[in-house]
Structures are given as structure tokens and as C-alpha cells.
Amino acid sequence: MTPPVRAARLDGLGTTIFSEMTALAARTGAINLGQGFPDTDGPAPVIEAAIAALRGGENQYAPLPGVPALREAVLEHQRINYGLEPEDLLVTFGATEAIAAALLGLCDPGDEVVVLEPYYDSYAACIAFAGAIRRPVTLRPPTFALDPDALRAAIGPRARVMLLNTPHNPTGRVLDRCELEAVAAACLEHDLICVSDEVYEHLVYDGRHIPPATLPGMAERTLTISSVGKSFSFTGWKIGWCSGPAELVAATRMVKQYLTFAGGTPLQHAAAAALRLPPTYLEAQRRELRAKRDLLCAGLAGAGLEPLIPAGTYFVNVDVGSDAVAFCTELLEHCGIVAIPTSVFYDDHGAAPNLARFAFCKREAVIAEAAARLASLGVVKPG
């Protein structure tokens, strides 16, 4: 007989809904607005840089901290965009590895991690890997604003890490200065480390992205994480980084060394080229995504749904009134469109609001077709 194969602390984790929905879309020919990845490549000069690195002999292990060209580009990016001068940085296998290594390196078993709910699914898993305990602060529709009282209430005696995500997946909320001041006050009062996932930093349509590390007193306690996946449409490359105080980066590096050591050498060189693209690239991308957001929202509204217009990311949620899983099933059957029930991003799926999440990072023609199907059918709201 096979011995027990899974640690009890991982029970209840592990949604496979994203890959399942993507496979379902491929099988049925449905429009896939489920998983968050673009259906076009990132900029050609960056692909050329990858090819040049592959042909130029950049094919062996990268140094553990990352290739110097990318390290310099990340430092320059942080300085130019936000005036940040981090003490150290580490290149990782996507933001996902930075999140995992940071939580494993910074938390002892039993430590508490305060985290905005709904949350990106790897957070709960990585908190569990570390033997830590998650303390969710729920963001509620329709605005998903961060309630300072709920934040304070989530901080227990063993709180160690504030795991933030702004712009926020899946809600599209971009935390404003007021909300970030509440976060900073809590971190300073309780001596918390802030781990800040900013992978959507350049996908903001209303307001602007404020990195938590820029608030007074926060640079010395914040590990800032990002990657090329979302900003430059290379989600398959998995090149990310984290930056901040030397001690926080060192704790993360120590774990990363034994997870993957290093990876993607030629793509690290190309990621440096991405970060050095002229700002017009990101401006154009923002304009395009905003137009797609508006197009999809118009289609959703045309179907009698109320889109909760996101300020950032490439996701929009709609309140579907009743069971979101049933709604998504019906949406697939009636409209040939895949969306994700947002409840999968909550601890208690049953108590989650009835939201469905749609990604709008697809070609304009695809979004237009989805909008047309939604508007013409207009029958998707169950109950």
C-alpha cells in the first residue's frame, strides 16, 4: 500500500480550475477569458534579445542573484519609476518563486501572514508550505476598498508578514495612498515585514500605482516583487525579481538557492531589454488594455450584468446574483465563453460573493466577439 502522500497542512488547497478551464476552452473552442495570459506575444525587440542571448552563448547557469544586465535594469526601473533605491535584489523564476521563497525564508511555523482576500491562489499554498497561518482581510464588492478596521482586526500576536498585492488580482483594485497609509501604520506599529506583489504595476487605467515601499518607514521593511509576465506579455518566460533591504533579500535568496538555484539565463538578458524599452511601449499597452476593458464591460452591461470596473490589472468582475459556478457553466454553454468563479480566490468558497472574473488581455477581435455574444444573448444571468 502506498504510504500517506500529502501533508495535512495542504488540505483544502490546490485549485486546478485555471488549467481546467483553459483545457475546456481549447476542447470546446470557447473564448477563454478565464486564465490571465495574453493571446499575443510581447514586443518583438525583446524576442530578438532572447534569440541573440540564446545564439550568443548565454545558456549556462545564471549567477544566483541574477545576470548583471537584468539586475542593473531592475534597479534602474525602480529608481526611474518610483525613486526607490533598494539595497539588494534577486532574480527569480517568476514572481511566483519570489513569493514562495520569501514566505519560506521569512516565516517560522505558527507565524501569521496577513493577506488581502480574495487572493492569488499561490499565496495560500506558500503560507501553508511555510507552516504559517493566513489571516485574511476581505475586500468587499463593489469597491473592494481596504477597510482599516478589518486590517487591524486581522493582526494577531504572531503576525509577521503583511502580504500585499496591488494592483490586485482578482478584484482589479489599485490601493490608494490612504489605504497604503493604513497598511504602513499597521506594519510600523506591529513591526511587520511587507511582502508586496506588484506584478500588475504597469497595468493601471485609473489613478496610479503606489509601491508600498515608497511610504515613510516602509522601504526598510518591504520586499517588492514583480516580473516581466504581465507588464510585457511574456507570462511563459517566468522571469521575476524581488528587491528591498539586504536582509529580506538574503532570506529569500537562501531559499531560492535550494528551490531552483537559477534559471532562464537567456530570458533574463531579454527581460533586461524589456525593462529598457522606451516608456511609450507601456503607455500604448495601457491604452489598448483600457479600450479592451471598456469594450468587455460594455458587452457585460449589454447582457444585463453590472461590471465592477477595475482600476488596474486585466480582470473585471461581475456580480452574477446567485451561484457563480452555475453562472460560469451556463455562460460556457450559452455563449461559448469561459470565465472563472471568483469564489475560488476565497478561503470559504461558500461565503464568497457571487462574482465571476473575466480576463480582457486578449486580442481586440476576441474581446469584441465575446462582447457581441454576451450582448446578443443577454440571457446569462441565472436565477
Ligand SMILES: Cc1ncc(COP(=O)(O)O)c(C=O)c1O
Ligand atoms: C497577483 C499575482 N502574482 C503573481 C503572479 C505570477 O507571476 P509570475 O508569472 O511572474 O510568476 C500572478 C499571475 O497570475 C498574479 O496574478
